[in-house]
Amino acid sequence: MKKNTFIFHATISLLILNYHLVCDSLSITTDQQALEAIKALITIDHSGILSRNWTSDTSFCTWSGISCDLHFQTQRVISLTLPNMGLFGKISPSIGNLTFLTFIDFTNNSFHGSIPSEIKNLHHLEKVYMGSNNLT
Ligand SMILES: *[C@@H]1O[C@H](CO)[C@@H](O)[C@H](O)[C@H]1NC(C)=O
Numbered sequence: 712m713k714k715n716t717f718i719f720h721a722t723i724s725l726l727i728l729n730y731h732l733v734c735d736s737l738s739i740t741t742d743q744q745a746l747e748a749i750k751a752l753i754t755i756d757h758s759g760i761l762s763r764n765w766t767s768d769t770s771f772c773t774w775s776g777i778s779c780d781l782h783f784q785t786q787r788v789i790s791l792t793l794p795n796m797g798l799f800g801k802i803s804p805s806i807g808n809l810t811f812l813t814f815i816d817f818t819n820n821s822f823h824g825s826i827p828s829e830i831k832n833l834h835h836l837e838k839v840y841m842g843s844n845n846l847t
């Protein structure tokens with residue numbers, strides 16, 4: 712009886728552990744993938760910051776312009792601060808996947824096209840600065 716109880720508890724613990732591991736790796740992948748998709752639509756990066764600094768061998772939380780915060784035991788992107796960098800390109804709809812984003816500053820770059828409607832999915836967003844671009 713006691714042995715069964717132990718096995719039952721051990722199994723439940725393993726299930727819970729697995730659940731956390733799967734959820735954590737999913738959200739990390741999603742934030743990193745979203746940032747990579749954002750980078751991919753920036754076709755000119757005058758200062759070379761993104762090409763030199765946003766590399767997959769370092770954690771995306773250490774990338775220039777990125778701040779993270781702990782949410783449900785996982786580092787999530789909370790701000791995206793890329794002003795005055797001569798960035799040319801479109802804003803990827805993947806930005807809508809950065810669930811915990813509160814702050815965006817893209818001031819004074821050469822972003823063009825429209826602001827993706829996916830930005831509406833960002834329920835924690837408080838401040839957005841996109842002045843001095845060519846957005847419609
Ligand atoms: C990227 O930039 C940040 C801050 O500007 C720096 O701390 C980090 O070491 C840089 N990473 C790489 C890979 O250059």
Ligand SMILES: *[C@@H]1O[C@H](CO)[C@@H](O)[C@H](O)[C@H]1NC(C)=O
Nearest residue numbers: 757794795796797798819820
């Ligand atoms: C805008 O960004 C460029 C770099 O792309 C910089 O040289 C310029 O000083 C910035 N303008 C302002 C008003 O900060």
Ligand SMILES: *[C@@H]1O[C@H](CO)[C@@H](O)[C@H](O)[C@H]1NC(C)=O
Nearest residue numbers: 741745748804805806808829
């Ligand atoms: C957002 O994430 C979902 C699930 O991970 C993925 O299927 C979707 O393609 C992503 N959307 C964008 C615009 O990247």
